[in-house]
Structures are given as C-alpha cells and as structure tokens.
Amino acid sequence: MWSEARNIPDGSTASTGPASRRPGSRPTFAEVDLSAIAHNVGCVRAVAGAAQVYAVVKADAYGHGLTPVASCLEANGVNGICVALVEEGFALRAAQIEIPILVLNGVYGQDHAEVLRAGLTPIVYELAQAEAFARAAGGRTVGIHLKVDTGMARLGVPLAELPSVLEGLALLPQVRIEGLMTHLASADSDPEMTREQLERFAGAERLVRAAGHAPRFVHSANSAGTYTVNSAGTHNLVRVGIAxxxxxxxxxxxxxxxxxxxVRSQIIALRELPAGASVGYNATFRTARKSRIATVAIGYGDGLLRAAGNRGSMLVRGVRCPIVGSVSMDLTSLDVTEMPAASVGDDVVVLGRQGTAEIPARELGEASGTIPYEVLTNLSARVPRLHI
Ligand SMILES: Cc1ncc(COP(=O)(O)O)c(C=O)c1O
Known part of the structure; x- marks a missing residue:
C-alpha cells in the first residue's frame, strides 16, 4: 500500500502533482478503493439475506491485489473466502487471514496434508480426492465441500456418478460433507437454464441427504445468481466475486x-497532425481532419487489450476521447482534437471515473471484445496497485 496515494490529485482535473507522488516513475497505476469494496460487501449482504457471504478472491482478487483485498473483506465481515489455487490459500494464511477458505479448483497435487495444516477447506469432485484427504487426515475428521455438475460440464461429480461417489464416501468416515455445491453456467443470461440446474441440484441434495450426510452449507450462486436467484433465499451460502x-x-x-x-495514466506526448496522417502500427487510423493526437503511457503490456484500438475511449479532463490506431505494448494514442486545453501531463483515466464521466469495466470490455472479468484480471503485474 502506498499511503502517499492520498496526495494524488483527483483525476477530474489535469495533474499538477509531481511524478514522485505516484507509485512508479511511469505515471501509470491502478487505484484500488478498499472503501468501495467495504461498501459493496454491505450491498451484497443486503441482497444475500441470511445466506453466508463467501468472497471470491482468485486471480489476485480479480486483479485488485490478493492480500489487501482479503484483509479488507475479512475486516468487513464476509464469512469466508474462495480461492482457485492452493497457493492463493497459503498466501492468505501467511497474511493472517483467519476466516474459512474454500479452494475452488480442487487441484491439490501432493499438498493434501499441507492444505489441512493450513486449515483450507477443499472442494472435492472425485472420490480419489476424498481418499487422498482421508489418508492425510491422520485420524482427524476432514470437512469437504462436494461439488456436483448440474450443467456447467467443467468440474463437479456428474449426477449419474453421484450414487457411486456417495457409496465410496461411506467407506471414508473421516471425510464429512460440510458443504454441497454446484456452479451456475448462465445466471446472468438464461433463467430457464438456471432453473433446470437448480432442479438437478435439488435432486442431488436429496440423494446426499438420503445417504446420511447433513451438509451444513448448500450453495450455487455466483454474483449473478445471488442477485437473480439467491435473493429469494434458495441456499444458505453465496460465492460472490465480481459484485x-x-x-x-x-x-x-x-x-x-x-x-x-x-486505472490511471497520463498524456506523455502530444502532436498536431494534418488531415490524412497515419497513427500507430500498421496505420490502422488516418486523421480525417487536422488533429491533436495524445500519447498515453499505457498499452497491451499493461493489460489494455489491443482489441480496444480504434474502439475504446479514455477520459481526459472529464471528457471521453477516442482511442485511435492500434494499442501498442506500452503506449496508446487518443484523439484530443476536441480538447484544445489538453496538455502533456494531463491525467488520463482508462477505467473508472473522472469528474462526472466514467468508463465502467463493462464498457471497456465491450470495446475490447471481452467481459469485465477479463478487463480486471488482465491488468498486468507491471501496473502498480495503489490501495487507498
Ligand atoms: C465456482 C465459482 N463460484 C463463484 C465464482 C464467482 O463468480 P462471480 O465473480 O461472477 O461472482 C466463480 C468465479 O468464476 C467460480 O468459479
């Protein structure tokens, strides 16, 4: 965390702050507003009702920084954390995160004993995984979350195999099904498919309970599911990331x-070009008029997708300016012809708010042919994160 972030001038006006106040010599960085995350926990909790809220922090907390975000989430009362990788779980325990941590991807290599020592809760979708944890348990009881596949066809016990997995689990008294889960494929787009998945999941739950298990948690909802389905109190835990x-x-x-x-950067060069001049690699943009073209210190090496070339926009002095030409590895060109006051050193907002204007992750995603998730997780490690 760079506490000097508080001294950085707001991006709604041209930057007057010295570059030394920024986290690197290059004026490109991502501000992560932990108070927004704290606020969002409250919003999600209000929708989730009585369900426990587990925060998904895989992929470096969707690019926001794993440990500062997880600490913020824990301090703001989420009930648990979901990671994809065992390593993410170990890193959180090393950072003194104490709440339950679910390992979503269920790939444990040889780390079963280590996972249990770190107090991580494994997700299991194959009997062999449960057997490995039973061996590593050394006589103790291991709580797992059993994942069933109800239509995602990615991870999860296929429903047809659930009876035999339950028979196998009956031979492993050390393994207790603490949670039963599935993942919704289209909670953001297809209510009918979601309804079918939930019906199949209810069938799976009946089988699991009939086999004598009493999972304390039953869960299916990601963010979209939390807002569209679980708000009705369907299940007693939600796994929320993007929201x-x-x-x-x-x-x-x-x-x-x-x-x-x-995500903020700056204009580092500015030129006047006559009509008919080309801009950037392969001359994918030609000026139609006498133009002012600004060079901004961010490129695809930072995670701004190249597909945003000639499609996306950035904010300068609170005004949306089009990206022109191809995005290069470290630099991107903006057409600031409509902004005679734009100057070298002006703050540029690539993602987020500047004054009353905003480029939301969804808009940048659409301009880049992708989804907000990829916009966030694609931000590369060379962009310093400034937690404020
Ligand atoms: C199994 C599982 N649950 C929950 C989530 C959280 O999804 P979202 O970010 O849409 O809330 C993810 C993320 O991809 C996931 O893989």
Whole structure:
C-alpha cells in the first residue's frame, strides 16, 4: 500500500502533482478503493439475506491485489473466502487471514496434508480426492465441500456418478460433507437454464441427504445468481466475486455497487497532425481532419487489450476521447482534437471515473471484445496497485 496515494490529485482535473507522488516513475497505476469494496460487501449482504457471504478472491482478487483485498473483506465481515489455487490459500494464511477458505479448483497435487495444516477447506469432485484427504487426515475428521455438475460440464461429480461417489464416501468416515455445491453456467443470461440446474441440484441434495450426510452449507450462486436467484433465499451460502469489486453482474441491476478499481495514466506526448496522417502500427487510423493526437503511457503490456484500438475511449479532463490506431505494448494514442486545453501531463483515466464521466469495466470490455472479468484480471503485474 502506498499511503502517499492520498496526495494524488483527483483525476477530474489535469495533474499538477509531481511524478514522485505516484507509485512508479511511469505515471501509470491502478487505484484500488478498499472503501468501495467495504461498501459493496454491505450491498451484497443486503441482497444475500441470511445466506453466508463467501468472497471470491482468485486471480489476485480479480486483479485488485490478493492480500489487501482479503484483509479488507475479512475486516468487513464476509464469512469466508474462495480461492482457485492452493497457493492463493497459503498466501492468505501467511497474511493472517483467519476466516474459512474454500479452494475452488480442487487441484491439490501432493499438498493434501499441507492444505489441512493450513486449515483450507477443499472442494472435492472425485472420490480419489476424498481418499487422498482421508489418508492425510491422520485420524482427524476432514470437512469437504462436494461439488456436483448440474450443467456447467467443467468440474463437479456428474449426477449419474453421484450414487457411486456417495457409496465410496461411506467407506471414508473421516471425510464429512460440510458443504454441497454446484456452479451456475448462465445466471446472468438464461433463467430457464438456471432453473433446470437448480432442479438437478435439488435432486442431488436429496440423494446426499438420503445417504446420511447433513451438509451444513448448500450453495450455487455466483454474483449473478445471488442477485437473480439467491435473493429469494434458495441456499444458505453465496460465492460472490465480481459484485464485490463493484461491477454489476448483469447490466441494469445493482446500481448501488461502487467500482473499486480506477486505472490511471497520463498524456506523455502530444502532436498536431494534418488531415490524412497515419497513427500507430500498421496505420490502422488516418486523421480525417487536422488533429491533436495524445500519447498515453499505457498499452497491451499493461493489460489494455489491443482489441480496444480504434474502439475504446479514455477520459481526459472529464471528457471521453477516442482511442485511435492500434494499442501498442506500452503506449496508446487518443484523439484530443476536441480538447484544445489538453496538455502533456494531463491525467488520463482508462477505467473508472473522472469528474462526472466514467468508463465502467463493462464498457471497456465491450470495446475490447471481452467481459469485465477479463478487463480486471488482465491488468498486468507491471501496473502498480495503489490501495487507498
Ligand atoms: C465456482 C465459482 N463460484 C463463484 C465464482 C464467482 O463468480 P462471480 O465473480 O461472477 O461472482 C466463480 C468465479 O468464476 C467460480 O468459479
């Protein structure tokens, strides 16, 4: 965390702050507003009702920084954390995170004993995984979450195999099904498919309970599912990622969420070009008029997708300016012809708010042919994160 972040001038005006106040010599960085994440926990909790809220922090907390975000989430009362990788779970325990941590991907290599020592809760979708944990348990009871596949066809015990997995589990008294889970494929887009998945999941739950298990937690919802399905109290735990970072899981809902990330850079060069001049690699843009073209210190090496070339926009002095030409590895060109006052050193907002204008992750995603998730997780390690 760079506490000097508080001294950085707001991006709504041209930067007057010296570059030394920024986290690197290059004026490109991502601000992560932990108070927005804290606020979003409250929004999600209000929708989730009585369900426990588990925060998904895989992939470096969707690019926001694993340990500062997890500490913030824990301090703001989430009930648990979901990671994809065992290593992410170990890193959180090393950072003194104490709440339950679920390992979503269920790939444990040889680390079963280590996973148990670190107090991580494994997700199991194959009997062999449960057997390995039973061996590593050394006489203790191991609580697992059993994942069933109800239509995602990715991870999870296929429903047809559930009876035989339950028979196998009956021979492993050390392994207790603490949670039963599935993952919804289209909670943001297809209510009918979601309904079918939930029906199959209810069938799986009946089988599991009939086999004598009493899972304390039953869960299916990601952010979209939390807002569209679980708000009715379907299950008693939700696994929420994108909403906690302030991105509505589907357009037009959850207007109270506050985006946590703002990506900022600066104009580092500016030129006047005559009509007919080309800009950038392969001359994919030609000026149609006498133009002012600004060079911004961010490129695809930072995670701004190249597909945003000639499609996306950035904010300068609170005004949306089009990206022109191809995005290069470290630099991107903006057409600031409409902004005679634009100058070298002006703050540029690539993602987030500047004054009253905003580039939401969904818009940048659409301009880049992708989804908000990829916009956030694609931000590369060379962009310093400034937690404020
Ligand atoms: C199994 C599982 N649950 C929950 C989530 C959280 O999804 P979202 O970010 O849409 O809330 C993910 C993320 O991809 C996931 O893989």
């Amino acid at each position: 906690l970072y302030g991105v509505p899981p589907l357009p037009g809902i959850a207007p109270d969420l506050r985006p946590a990330m703002r």
